[in-house]
Amino acid sequence: xxxxxxxxxxxxxxxxxxxxxxxxxxxxxxxxxxxxxxxxxxxxxxxxxxxxxxxxxxxxxxxxxxxxxxxxxxxxxxxxxxxxxxxxx
Amino acid sequence: xxxxxxxxxxxxxxxxxxxxxxxxxxxxxxxxxxxxxxxxxxxxxxxxxxxxxxxxxxxxxxxxxxxxxxxxxxxxxxxxxxxxxxxxxxxxxxxxxxxxxxxxxxxxxxxxxxxxxxxxxxxxxxxxxxxxxxxxxxxxxxxxxxxxxxxxxxxxxxxxxxxxxxxxxxxxxxxxxxxxxxxxxxxxxxxxxxxxxxxxxxxxxxxxxxxxxxxxxxxxxxxxxxxxxxxxxxxxxxxxxxxxxxxxxxxxxxxxxxxxxxxxxxxxxxxxxxxxxxxxxxxxxxxxxxxxxxxxxxxxxxxxxxxxxxxxxxxxxxxxxxxxxxxxxxxxxxxxxxxxxxxxxxxxxxxxxxxxxxxxxxxxxxxxxxxxxxxxxxxxxxxxxxxxxxxxxxx
Numbered sequence: 001x002x003x004x005x006x007x008x009x010x011x012x013x014x015x016x017x018x019x020x021x022x023x024x025x026x027x028x029x030x031x032x033x034x035x036x037x038x039x040x041x042x043x044x045x046x047x048x049x050x051x052x053x054x055x056x057x058x059x060x061x062x063x064x065x066x067x068x069x070x071x072x073x074x075x076x077x078x079x080x081x082x083x084x085x086x087x088x089x
Numbered sequence: 090x091x092x093x094x095x096x097x098x099x100x101x102x103x104x105x106x107x108x109x110x111x112x113x114x115x116x117x118x119x120x121x122x123x124x125x126x127x128x129x130x131x132x133x134x135x136x137x138x139x140x141x142x143x144x145x146x147x148x149x150x151x152x153x154x155x156x157x158x159x160x161x162x163x164x165x166x167x168x169x170x171x172x173x174x175x176x177x178x179x180x181x182x183x184x185x186x187x188x189x190x191x192x193x194x195x196x197x198x199x200x201x202x203x204x205x206x207x208x209x210x211x212x213x214x215x216x217x218x219x220x221x222x223x224x225x226x227x228x229x230x231x232x233x234x235x236x237x238x239x240x241x242x243x244x245x246x247x248x249x250x251x252x253x254x255x256x257x258x259x260x261x262x263x264x265x266x267x268x269x270x271x272x273x274x275x276x277x278x279x280x281x282x283x284x285x286x287x288x289x290x291x292x293x294x295x296x297x298x299x300x301x302x303x304x305x306x307x308x309x310x311x312x313x314x315x316x317x318x319x320x321x322x323x324x325x326x327x328x329x330x331x332x333x334x335x336x337x338x339x340x341x342x343x344x345x346x347x348x349x350x351x352x353x354x355x356x357x358x359x360x361x362x363x364x365x366x367x368x369x370x371x372x373x374x375x376x377x378x379x380x381x382x383x384x385x386x387x388x389x390x391x392x393x394x395x396x397x398x399x400x401x402x403x404x405x406x407x408x409x410x411x412x413x414x415x416x417x418x419x420x421x422x423x424x425x426x427x428x429x430x431x432x433x434x435x436x437x438x439x440x441x442x443x444x445x446x447x448x449x450x451x452x453x454x455x456x457x458x459x460x461x462x463x464x465x466x467x468x469x470x471x472x473x474x475x476x477x478x479x480x481x482x483x484x
Contacts (some may be wrong), residue, residue, distance in 0.1 A: 015407035032459065073129065
């Protein structure tokens with residue numbers, strides 16, 4: 001299974017919550033109305049804006065869809081080698 | 090099969106993208122009034138504030154359209170839709186026939202009667218470019234004014250506030266969103282504005298711009314206020330004048346069923362222009378936000394290619410107003426609610442208003458109470474019965 005790093009730029013996030021609608025297992029809103037990152041619905045080491053996770057291809061596609069839905073492009077996805085998968089550079 | 094999409098914004102472009110995923114062979118034509126490739130309107134304030142460079146607002150490169158084999162007609166305006174003969178006519182001549190048509194022509198800003206250099210609107214990338222230029226040219230003692238009491242007024246507030254420009258805000262109602270939110274929420278927002286040094290003028294039914302070559306002041310309710318730059322946000326109206334005599338049913342927007350189909354076969358609508366039937370809330374809606382437009386573009390594409398999927402989304406919209414957050418979730422129409430309930434107080438720094446119909450929570454407006462968002466969204470999504478003792482509302 002691919003291992004990816006998912007990161008929310010809290011400065012860009014405006015709380016539109018489209019990522020939460022599409023990929024609720026990976027994104028939720030916190031008290032500051034910013035999206036934070038979960039690993040399959042869990043929060044090991046507490047609430048974080050960035051984390052590594054192992055995903056299936058289907059999960060990967062859905063997380064990408066969530067990132068693409070963000071109107072401020074505040075979600076970044078990297079592969080294991082550190083290459084930015086989204087947004088396209 | 091030839092799919093034609095009117096409108097190159099997020100609804101139209103998402104539809105084109107999804108159509109191509111579902112149908113690799115058919116012809117897709119996307120017609121856009123603007124010359125720019127798809128960009129995020131939501132990112133425009135970030136660009137104006139200098140948080141991101143201009144090129145970051147674009148969501149698609151110009152080369153993307155050809156790569157996807159989507160014919161992109163930029164800078165074209167539609168004169169008329171002839172739904173009977175299944176073709177559209179362009180301003181300046183020319184026709185294009187279609188097999189299936191999506192209208193995603195968006196909305197237009199309402200303009201003031203007067204126009205003077207220094208008067209700004211905030212809808213398009215060109216508007217944003219103009220505002221950046223205007224702000225660059227401001228003198229040191231500049232004073233900015235804002236006319237309007239909705240989302241665009243909030244964007245201007247945040248932009249001018251971050252730039253440390255003194256602000257006078259005038260709106261037509263007794264408070265911001267005067268028809269939409271409770272008095273208590275209005276008071277909370279006003280307190281926040283005043284605490285941040287913003288001059289607030291309520292019940293400003295009319296405004297006069299004064300200046301010769303450029304705006305110098307504004308005249309409201311019998312008083313003159315200095316003004317080097319005026320940001321206007323007095324609402325939008327769906328853009329559907331091209332549909333006169335088309336036979337397509339319109340009300341406040343283009344009427345569609347839950348499948349985003351209009352009353353005319355093979356014609357669909359999505360985004361800000363669509364007044365769609367929402368099965369969850371059992372009434373028609375116009376929802377002018379990004380998430381709604383994007384999701385509708387996707388659902389429209391599925392239905393245009395033969396699926397039969399109802400559009401179902403508990404829409405929400407959040408806005409930070411110089412430090413206080415307001416979040417609208419679901420159906421927040423006072424007229425359509427059987428009752429409304431208020432949680433929290435102005436003194437405690439936050440109020441949430443619940444909109445209830447047939448004992449079910451259908452919508453909520455959270456002002457300074459972000460923590461209610463997840464639980465209330467869930468209750469609306471699950472159509473929970475509030476008389477059920479297991480349902481616990483926030484305190």
